[in-house]
Amino acid sequence: QVQLVESGGGLVQAGGSLRLSCTASGRTFSSYVMVWFRQGPGKEREFVAGITRSGGSTYYADSVKGRFTISRDNAKNTVYLQMTMLEPEDTAVYYCAARSGVSVYTANGPYDFWGQGTQVTVSS
Numbered sequence: 156q157v158q159l160v161e162s163g164g165g166l167v168q169a170g171g172s173l174r175l176s177c178t179a180s181g182r183t184f185s186s187y188v189m190v191w192f193r194q195g196p197g198k199e200r201e202f203v204a205g206i207t208r209s210g211g212s213t214y215y216a217d218s219v220k221g222r223f224t225i226s227r228d229n230a231k232n233t234v235y236l237q238m239t240m241l242e243p244e245d246t247a248v249y250y251c252a253a254r255s256g257v258s259v260y261t262a263n264g265p266y267d268f269w270g271q272g273t274q275v276t277v278s279s
Contacts, residue, residue: 157181157268159251164273167241171277175236177251177270184232185209188254191225191236192263193247193275203249204236205259214259218244241277248272 163175175191190205204225205214213225224237234251252266260266 157183157187157253159253159268159270161249161251161270161273164249164275166276166278169242169277169279171241172237172239173241173275175238175249175251175273175275177234177236179232179234179253179268181232185229186255187268188256188259189225189227189234190252190259190266191234191249192252193245193249194272195244195247198247200250200263202261202263205261206234207257207259212259214261216261238275241275243277243279246275246277248274 158180159177161177167173191203192200193203194200203216206225206227210227222240227234250272251270253268254266
């Protein structure tokens with residue numbers, strides 16, 4: 156069992172930056188693919204970014220490419236999402252999720268463990 160706890164959300168003006176963190180319990184963090192999803196008001200949950208177990212490969216939704224960066228520190232059991240040039244459309248609850256295995260999936264079904272979410276609000 157893995158427990159995920161997100162932090163770092165908040166209110167920021169358009170054009171600003173935030174860094175989200177997601178810390179996992181347990182000693183097998185490096186065996187999990189880690190991803191970030193988000194769910195905006197009245198919208199479905201959508202894939203934002205993903206990173207493989209070693210951190211060697213990263214994947215992004217087209218809407219955040221060039222603005223967001225996912226990274227991980229396996230020694231700290233933590234995955235990060237650095238968000239820059241934020242836009243009001245980025246307003247959402249951001250969730251981290253984990254799955255054992257190799258591949259990053261953009262659908263939310265394959266993920267076994269989810270955090271409780273952290274709110275990001277971008278004002279115009």
